Amino acid sequence: MYEELKELALLWRRARGAGGGGGGEPVGLSPAEASACGASSKVLSGLATYPTQVIKSRLQQRQEGRAVRYAGLADALRTTLRREGAAGLYRGLLPHLAKTAPNSAITFMVYEGVLSVLGRLS
Numbered sequence: 001m002y003e004e005l006k007e008l009a010l011l012w013r014r015a016r017g018a019g020g021g022g023g024g025e026p027v028g029l030s031p032a033e034a035s036a037c038g039a040s041s042k043v044l045s046g047l048a049t050y051p052t053q054v055i056k057s058r059l060q061q062r063q064e065g066r067a068v069r070y071a072g073l074a075d076a077l078r079t080t081l082r083r084e085g086a087a088g089l090y091r092g093l094l095p096h097l098a099k100t101a102p103n104s105a106i107t108f109m110v111y112e113g114v115l116s117v118l119g120r121l122s
Helices: 002-016 031-060 073-084 086-090 093-121
Strands: none
Touching: 002 031, 031 073, 031 086, 031 093, 073 086
């Protein structure tokens, strides 16, 4: 996801005529662009994969008492959708993204910085 967003950011920059390299060679992302692409990639991938994490967590809750017991994956999915609707598959997404999106933003900013430094050394 990050690489796709990075390509879109570079295409957008070229379309505006900003930040082109001298010899037509591609220029990497700025730290702000890398951070934005990193955080955005985490949000988009989180939206796509978070329901599987919710179902996995519910299957792992094998406690007696008030916890719901599930017969398997399909039962957990069916029960969640019946009791909570589609929103139940995204329960806890915002705190998860509040924790992981900044981490992803920093990681990809550092990644692009290291690539830039290594590119200058070679």
